[in-house]
Amino acid sequence: MQRLWGQKISDLAFSEFVEILEWVAQKKGKSVVYIDRWYPSSTTCYHCGHVLEYLDL
Secondary structure, three states: OHHHHHHHHHHOOHHHHHHHHHHHHHHOOOOOOOOOOOOOHHHEOOOOOOEOOOOOO
């Protein structure tokens, strides 16, 4: 099923994908969170929200 789902997603326009994602999230009692393109998500702790000022690579 996963293989087929990947092919189906590549055939859809992005807006259609977002609509399906929102529908599935609502069906499962979850929410979709939209963030800004430049939001520092890799430096933000998912648990407490603390943001690192510098990230060692």
